[in-house]
Amino acid sequence: MTIRYPNGKKYVPVNQTTTKKTANISFSNRGKTLEDELNDSNEYYLSNNIAVIHKKPVPIQIVNVKYPARSAAVITEAYFRSPSTTDYNGVWKGLYIDFEAKETTSKTSFPLQNIHEHQVKHMKQVIEQDGLAFFIIKFTTIDRYFILFYEYFEKKWERMIAGGRKSITLAEMEEMSIEMQASFQPRLDYLAALENHLQSLL
Template sequence: MTIRYPNGKKYVPIQKIGIQKKIDLSFSNRGKSLEDELNETNEFYLSRGIAVIHKKPVPIQVVNVNYPARSAAVITEAYFRTPSTTDFNGVWKGKYIDFEAKETKSETSFPLQNIHDHQVEHMKSVSVQDGIVFFIVKFTSLERYFIVPYENFEKYWERMKTGGRKSITLIEFEAMAMEISPSFNPRLDYLQSVSTMLTTSYNATERQEEV
């Protein structure tokens, strides 16, 4: 099946590179994509009545369909109808949750080119409405996970927009983000980190003064 962006450009999926597994308590999860890990976590939250958070479906417009049999239809060409906003959204304790999940193979920084203007605008709008909005970033080769409140991320985005550095360094993540320690079940208990951020006014300024 061929899928195209709204501008007609063909969508080419990124090939995943396997990660050598190490033996530890969570070895069965190593090599999984961040999206898979979050989907499993969200299923855990849902099954226990903790939260209702799902991966957003990407709307597509079907262009061509083949019917190899009466009971089967195969989509051969389709377009993304609109640019995507963020990856996940839902409700937790009566609060609206909205976040983007990103991965990087770099061991030293996260490239901001992986994020798009319309995504940042969407997150800003959610923040203005007092929604809980953040990024979850995985450094795949390091098996390290960080949760970054939108308010903390914004200054690094503005830094890039004004001609500054086009990435956020690992050292900056350690200073202004909260690290999530993976576990067995749920795999990534990110809502525990969100709860900590909400109760401790976790922000970049305070963390940087402590470092």
């Protein structure tokens, strides 16, 4: 039943308007990086007891630290180290989840040159321990998102090693991976996309 004020205007609870406004603002926020979108999604999963998935800290080689009196230690010299694993991991319904997130501005293919060999090796090791390893890939220019399982990725990686093309074409991506849409809450529901896919395999 719609409640109406004596002036004929429809009654809208305050919370509802607020929520809707926020929703519009967030949803139109196309400038977010994939990392931000995934951090938002992981926070949503965590606070709703859906999964425990975190981004790992950036690995740093610390060379010098100063300890000023009465204040926090300051790192005054440090260097970035290349990661030996993927960026994200955690647990979802008893499953070990491990993935790497990558963006590309290309409209036609996903370049393989910014994937590190030790990350590929890591994902292979995860698969061998019955974990779930995959890539989340965003084509930023055409605003499309894909989940690519390591098992499919590996074929294209090996094609490159064998001297073949150094990228995965969009057409190949469409064929091999799960496409997902950005939404409001969570921003990128990659676990729902995974679940649909896993159930379709049963």
